[in-house]
Amino acid sequence: MKILSKYIPENSVDLVEEILTNHPIHIKIVNNRATKHGDFKRKINGDFQITLNNTLNKYQFLFTLIHELAHFITFKKHKRVKPHGKEWKQNFQHLMLPFLQPTIYPSHLLPYLANYLKNPRASTGADVNLTRALNMYNEKSGKSFIFELENGSIFSFNNKSFKKGAQRRTRFECVEMASKKVYLFNPNAEVEAYKEY
16 A cells, blocks of 8 residues: 555545455556556456556546456456446446545546546546546646647657548547558547647
């Protein structure tokens, strides 16, 4: 808990400790992964583990930790059910509600969190407004969000160049310059925009 406490808001430590006392699990803090903030899995030896990215700001870290703990508790209660089905949603809501207070999360984040918790999704990235609000607390990376770029802008992502195109329902069509393949990007994807001279 001592290591974990430096990654989460100070006033959330006791609540997290209470959950972990009732549901002990190995938590591993890992280097950033572009495709996920955290995960819950059963290791080959049968033990359970949660991994969390070390680059998350403290509000995202706490949110992701509770998301993964909900998976663990859901598995303990129900064994095999849909990963983000009704059982997980109920557990996530139940675990997360005590953290929705201005002594833990900044007041302006609370409405976004409350709205998301009405019907939690597999990824926080699915809720554009919540993701933007949480990302305000990230250290400045020099990167831009896709939604901030003009259509036709050229940007870099995973060492490839793309051109931003039209928005479909929730994602942007972007053409990879070398292959001319079309990829769909979440509006909150962080990319490096090329500077115009």
